[in-house]
Amino acid sequence: MASHDAAGEPPLSSHWLELLRAERVALPKLRRLVAAGCSEDKRPLAWAVLLGVLDTDPSTWDAAVKRKLENYQSFVAETVTAPFMDAKALGAAVGTLLHQAIKLEDASVGKKAPSAGTGTAVGDADDDDDADDTGDGAGGDGATPLPEGGAVSPASPAAATSPPGDSLGDDPASAAAASAAPAAAPEDSASGATAARDSGSQQVPALTHPLMDLPSAPVAAAAAASPTPSGPAAPSPGGRAASAAEDVDILRDDVRKDVVRTHGSLSFFQRRASVERMCRLLYVYGRLNSGIKYVQGMNELMAPIFWVCCNSPLPGAVAARARGEEWTPIGPCPRRGDGESPSEAVEVTAQEALAFFIFSNLMLETMDLYTKRLDNSKAGINTIIVKFGTTLRRADPKLHAHLHELGIDPRFFGYRWFTTLLAREFELPDTLRLWDTLLADPKRFGQLFYSCVAMVYCLRKKLLACDFSRTLMTLQEYGEQMVDVERIIDTAAKIRVWDTREGSGVTLVKGVPTHPDDDAIVAALGEAGVVPGTGGSGGTGTRRSSAASTSSTSSLSLLGAATGRMFGLARGLAQTGARRLSAALSAPVPAAAVLAQPADQAPAAAPAQAASSPARASRSSRPARGPGTMVVTPIDEGAGDDDEEGTGESAEDALCATPSEDAGGAHNPFATPPPSPSPLDQPSPAAPPS
């Protein structure tokens, strides 16, 4: 994203101008643009509209955001009684500082040091904000990696003058740092002191640790000023039956514990004000949604949303720009004072409020995955993962069989993939890119499903050569495999298109009304040169379609819809087509390498893709392939060598076999056919205008 400074803003493309100047944003077109990769300044508006947080009428966006700000402010007022980074929390931060200091001292030991960002503990985040604040919000376009850690090059001063609404100057820490950099250190020490004081009698020495070089003068005053009323006292032993008050404390504590370790390598997330706001967002959500409260993983979902909202213009600003209108910033612009002292609350901003509602709407679609009692229901995580296994089996029987033989239950890695919508697997810029495609999917989250299949598929060669341990490590540390996210998107789209082609004409369309936007993503991907052809509806793909493959592949397209449906429970759709889906799911798997698609079905894409991905190819662990070849992976003759570990791995297999007792629906998808699915195959409607 370029600077938000009006003069520095890259011109809106004609597509976006057309979109934003219309009375109503055309959703199919928006989907298309977003799926192809949304530039950062458009993401808040795009995600908000796609998730139904904002109406499609751009002229309403400012008013809507103002309303949301007011609502959110009242939520905060009702639920948040004290800063999150209060004394106790900062006590932990002091611990972290200690850790960090020791770590830095130890660096010579030659252990792999975490990225420079770990040098930015929460407590000291303000220190580098002045360098960073003006910088990373404006830190380059979508292709530019996020600044890591505190080592961010100072940015253009222009950013500092950007309109308040556009959040660059929004971070209070920046104001604090810019205007009173020296104040930051006392603040930290104050917090530390408060922490020590607050957390009991024996902690004081922490402050005198030789590795802590904190000035102590302003400590007493700040400590005195610090309210720290609800520094969560440790819940009583056996705190599982905690009182309501204890519940609240636990919630605070749980949220904070994870927020301070969310994207620890990115300084934006380590800033005091960011931590405070992330905590507040998740805490308020947890208070308002007592059925879920806070579940680990929600922090990972919140982070991309929060980042996007805080580092890009508000939707109204972009709309105004498209129309050549003046734009008045919304809401408090906490440039000063915000977060300067531990006793002072970090002000609620429109960006934060927008993030809250985007998150809330996203959670509406994913909360079932976070709900323990639904684990084995049709919408629960176990079922989703079973279906993932089924899809993989259909798409790549050989790989599926290999994983099954090793005893790799997709739950070993799938829980995290699905619950966090892949937010944990990649660097943030890649996550944002991937989320564009996920959110642009009218049948959320069919694309997630295909993306996960594609992720496994993109490593098939390696996986086929790995034993149990390495396979699992590989999949659990997917981000380290250096698979280009664009390649995953390409592959996911191809698998999906293949499905759609083979399936749509057969079953999906018949009797089940398809959403008019259903093809939008396919078209978008086609337009982006990602997938062969366009529209997905025209191709018949009948070349290979035997009866068996027809029936089973049709189920795949249904699956896509089903997934979207599953994730989007609350949609209240008619539930028809259950029989078809269940029949389809139990249909025989085509013996052929189903991914193999004749190259001539996809002639258009090859050049387009080649043109669009040379830069990526170098990052890929494997060279990008044309659509014709990508699928026809010559299945390695060496596959027979898979079981190097022979009995050893078989034993591991046994060890890690899916326990039968833990879930009614939790069969190992690699091991057994999925349970009879429920009526899920209605396509979700497009993101409803709010």
Place this chain on the structure above:
Amino acid sequence: MAAASSSVDDAYDYLFKLVLIGDSGVGKTNLLSQFARSEFNLASKATIGVEFAWKNVTIEGDVIKAQIWDTAGQERYRAITNAYYRGAVGALLVYDIAKRVTFDHVEAWLKEVREHADSKIVVMLVGNKSDLSQLRQVSTDEAQELAKREGLAFIETSALTKSGVDTTFSRILEEIHRIVKEQELDRGDDDAAAVVADGEAVVVDDDKADAKAPSGGCCK
């Protein structure tokens, strides 16, 4: 990724499955990464679901492949992580010495282990973050006492400084190894096989032990 000694870790005499349990935020993941990779990561993220690592160690001439499952600490994931007790021969029950509540939950975790794991599982109580001695909220004596009462091994560690980490793993693995050896000697005793239920301790044939690592740089 990759554990240490990846070039030879396909050859082993025994496979022991361990689980790491305890409240969230006590440092389970860093304990594991210190042991398996000699790494400590301040920015370590919350474990969601289950994570896995392994490392080969040698005990009395036997190569042990320690397969370690690191579980999420949060209550919500309990139902999921229960599954991983199955077949485990050892459990490291971790609490944070600087956070009382994590120690208070130890008994609940023990109950959990005893419900879901084999009755003869070797459990070790691990007080982590011993480097934070200034913030200590759980005394060594108190933990020692609990361990004694419950029949657990006990140790304090610092995943940060690595103090005690290797000892922790080698102690529990040695203990398991000892039991397995005893069972081998006692073979025929019905009871004996119980600890090594489901074949989690695997004696690999000589030729298998020589099996080559997979080709093609499958692990880094």
